[in-house]
Amino acid sequence: RCKTAILKLDRGVSGLGNALVDVDGALGEGALARAPQLEDTESEVGTYLHALADQGGIVEERIEGEDFRSPSAQLRISPSGQVEILSTHDQVLGGPHGQTYFGCRFPADSEYAPRIAAEALKVGRRLAREGVIGRCAVDFVAVRQKGEWQPYAIEINLRCGGTTHPFMAISTLTDGAYDPLAAEFRTPLGDLKHYVATDHLDAPAYSALTPDDLLDVVGERSLGWDAEREAGVALHMVSALAVAGRIGLTAIGDTPSEAQALYRELKQTLDGLAAKAGVTYSRLQPRAPAARVAGPRTR
Structure with a gap:
């Protein structure tokens, strides 16, 4: 059984709808109201639980390892159902419990970027079959276990996100393109x-x-x-x-x-x-x- 879980509101943005839950503590006390540790310091537990009941949410196991990263992959799905991997990023997280999005580094670490791109492509093809069109992203957690990186897909964002406009900036300014297999962005002259x-x-x-x-x-x-x-x-x-x-x-x-x-x-x-x-x-x-x-x- 996992020691810590993450509650996520369906309408949470940038991690502010997240809360950590000590599973043993919640089960031992028999009440969830005293267990959540909110990422949004301006909110209260009662308000958060009311929002959870009203809009819904999910519960995730908190994945831990020797080292921890939060990469993501961005996709574009055409009206004809073609799926393109636009980019990968390492997200920079902060806040009270490391759940708030603050920025990103591009591209994601080459040790796992091609792998998350391949997994995101699978997700994108399924979304295309469901009729999704446009930009979307898949968030991952990557942990180093026994010396190797293991990625886990945790979220699908059917929208533009915090990594969209930086990537559009570099694409517009350089007219370059990202190669998901090599995990490299190159300009038309071949510069990284x-x-x-x-x-x-x-x-x-x-x-x-x-x-x-x-x-x-x-x-x-x-x-x-x-x-x-x-x-x-x-x-x-x-x-x-x-x-x-x-x-x-x-x-x-x-x-x-x-x-x-x-x-x-x-x-x-x-x-x-x-x-x-x-x-x-x-x-x-x-x-x-x-x-x-x-x-x-x-x-």
């Missing part, structure tokens, strides 16, 4: 490309910045997209910077390390800019008049 992407580069201090601040510093540091090198950072959600202190980006490089370095440099640049803007902002704020301290009276 990789990226790191997120919709969640955020911090409270970022709200002191404007989109123009961001675009100016990206240009000054030459971090933006370089069409000649076919590398650099493609930004999105820029207008959310001043409102929510958040931006999204796709950092594209020739190697995984170059893509990660671009992401890290932009984050460090943004952190420094926000710190400087915060100091300037505080200096510009009107100060409250100093309280008068009563001194000794003189007669």
